[in-house]
Amino acid sequence: MERAVDKTGIKIGMWIFLYSEIILFGGLFVLYAVYFHNFPGDFAVAGEELNRLFGTLNTVVLLVSSFTVAASITAVQRRRTGQAVGLLLFSLGCGLVFLINKYFEWGAKFEHGLYPNSDRLFEADPGFAIFFGLYYTITGLHGLHVIIGMVLLTVSLVMVLRGRVDHQRYALLENSGLYWHLVDLIWIYVFPLFYLVL
Amino acid sequence: MMEEQEQAHQLSYRFLALILGGLLALTGVTVAVSYVDWGFLNVPISLFVASSKATLVLLFFMHIKYEGMAIKVSFISTVLFLAIMISFTFWDVAFR
């Protein structure tokens, strides 16, 4: 019994997986909400340590890359393989820029003695240390997801080049795209919570 | 099968770029308003802007607008579940 490829079914499967990712981060947002409620003052002080410029830049980078990924699907649908490849390469570049940015941002924090279990955090007010605990956990987990997303995009890119993803079969690209958008989606919330509201 | 395989939906570059423009504009807005102290409204305002951005990404980049009921309903359920997780914890935390 051969059955035709059911694209809608594949997409439902992918979405369900994304729900589990949303809830995974949700657990951390529960912690954030409670500790922000407990220590609004400390959180405000700690938030000052973060650089809004870095945050904003990374937000823009991720938004643009989301756009290019979405556009690459359109390109594939229109059978413009060259454009699709270019757009995907650009998105991967954005992911890389994001990670490099993050690297410098974390590096700067480390230099200021702000890392888990550091002396400065041990002596700081409790909320201050909690803020950075959450900051590293959430952005670290998010960074991990950026890397996974980049791997998925790379696989899709290779498949586009090999002609295994074309205007008729692009479920793989679509699902990698969904994953990438999810990474963006989570950042959309992480950004104001850590960089702006405080 | 419940619904027939619907025709794949295509979004033009121009439309996607429009969405990106909207997202970047909202980012500008949220950064700009963060320099003003709105008191207890700080968090609601930035979360409202973030949610608007998320909605744009979900509806258009992630194509939810063009999906069937199964995905729409289950997505909303997920968000509700997340909301319950956070809010019900406050039955404890807020009254301790």
Place this chain on the structure above:
Amino acid sequence: MTTHPESGGTPAAVPSFFEASSPPGQTGIKAWLLTHDHKRLALMYLWAVFFWLVLALLLGLALRVELMFIGETIMPAEIYNTVFTLHGVIMIFLFVIPAIPAIFGNFFLPIQIGADDVFFPRLNLFSWYLYMIGGAFAIVSLFTGDGFADTGWTFYVPFSVTTETNVSLTVTAAFILGMSSLLTGLNFVTTVHRMRVKNMGWMQVPLFTWSLYATAWVQILATPVVSITLVLVVLERFLNIGLFDPDRGGDPLLYQHLFWMYSHPAVYIMILPGMGVISEIIPVFSRKAIFGYKGIVVSSLAIAIAGSLVWAHHMYTSGMSDVSVFVFSLLTFIVAIPSAIKVFSWVSTMYKGSILMTPPLLLALIFIYLFSVGGLTGLVLGAAGTDIHVHDTQFVVAHFHFTMFGGTGFAFFAALHFWWPKMFGVMYHFGRAYLGASLAAIGFIFHYVPMFILGMQGMPRRYYDYLPQFETGNFLAGFGGFLLVFGIMLMFVNLWMSLIDRWRQPAEADPWGGTTLEWAVPSPPPVHNFLQEPRVLDYPYDFSEVLARAAAKDKKD
């Protein structure tokens, strides 16, 4: 119109899934380890689950033997802590959660909806490997570092962060097993949505599949919470972030919130599939349409939803706010309603039915009885006032064993006896099955009822030693434990014997007179399940044909 194959035997031309592999062409061990066939995967889960179940049963028995007499009986206190953690972790993550969905769900969900496999067969294979890897991690953590965790299966902070034992590896095992269960759920939801045979509407889906569908959503939405919680435990152990450390502003209660956000819904992951099994068995042996089909469907979904709202009722005495105690206590009582609806529906189905006693029905009846006791004592714990008296006592141990073991465990045995002929094409000996089931039930009562009393008298759970006034109860419980384990082993041996050529009794395609689609295919089923387009009944529990067939047969004799 095609009818149920009455003759039983398969035309010799169609090989069963034991003889043909999927994808085709694989042979030997490869045909199992690389299979995409949901039926083979189900059997692979079956053997693994058997292994873990027997191991954890023996560990549990060892615990109760230790408690039969005051002082050290067979093991020192540290080992005792490790053994009850191991018993809990294995039973929860390797038996109760995966058993029914992974074995019977994999085998029968696609067949019940007229599909030839699950939607993502390769992902299904991957889930099985995750299950095996998770189990392997659990074993490895026994022998590495400072041994298996001694925290209890709940891994409560701060102890889990500070204890010397190998908690990191143990929680990694739990994390991987969670992934496996999540992916199985993902597969089931997609399968039910996309692969139902043409003209099977939602209200023609069999109740077992419905219960798995509801379960799958809980698996999908709740499992990630425990994943992240376990990740946080590992992070705390390695990086000492202090998120749950009260000295540094953290709140240890938040760990409990996060943990129960998963683990309470997980209780329904454990029980819902069992309820689905009972909903299949009762109508078949009552020869009567199930009472309140829609009620049972709705109550499955209601349990899935309401079960996600009550997690903090495990924390009344942990220092939560009174408001929270009040709210969660109230919500807890709401969950009792859909469970009660199911019990009433099963009992009403039997009323004025034409009851045919068989081992699966006996086990289903035992389930209803034990589960009802478990459910009702749950209300004692759900009510904040009474809970304070019995919290963390043997009463709790007895309560959740009544639901998880008397409920899910016996539903698992019932499912084994109900579907064994379909899975292997052989029928087992009824006498030994009756005897094993009865002994297990009697042993069960003797084992756990004393614990209710001990709990009321104030004996805490997880204690290695106790005061003299608790000795009689503990001795009785240990005695019942032996009977219980013996009864279960008798059932297993009986099933095992049915596979041996000397006692082999081939089973018909439809030995019980069932109406759902799995009884319309040969036993064991062929590799693609259906030889012809399956015929969907307007109502999945319509026994008029089964009764007509039986009447015709009577006339002939």
